[in-house]
Amino acid sequence: MTNISMPKATRSHAEKRHRLAPLPDDAFQQFSEAVFADGAxxxxxxxxxxxxxxxxxxxxxxxxxxxxxxxxxxxxxxxxxxxxxxxxxxxxxxxxxxxxxxxxxxx
The missing domain is CATH 1.20.1290.10 (AhpD-like)
Structure with a gap:
């Protein structure tokens, strides 16, 4: 089995993702926060x-x-x-x- 090196996510990646598509990025962050918040x-x-x-x-x-x-x-x-x-x-x-x-x- 080969060990494929996976790139690490960086702050630069996050900033670029946000810069390229800010509305979906913000919406995804809000969705993620809502999903992982305490509830049932x-x-x-x-x-x-x-x-x-x-x-x-x-x-x-x-x-x-x-x-x-x-x-x-x-x-x-x-x-x-x-x-x-x-x-x-x-x-x-x-x-x-x-x-x-x-x-x-x-x-």
Missing amino acids: LDGTTKQLIAVAVAHVTQCPWCIEGHVKAARRAGATGEQIMEAIWVAAEMRAGAAFAHSIKALEQIE
Whole structure:
């Protein structure tokens, strides 16, 4: 397996993104803040969900950012790893469920 170096997001990237499209950038920031605010789910739970989703979507920046945010929100290493295992089971479960398509073709 090759180790592909992923660029790090910088303040310069954020400023350029904002300069090129300020209204959507502002709207996305507000949306993100609203989504991760405490509500029916607390912030720690929301960050654990984000960690799981980040693993399923395979976004290295999301994994890094949401693991850090989960830790800041009080999540333990054990909780983070358990969320990752839930994501892994769901991803594997989807592959298993979709095997029906192959089974239909085998017949």
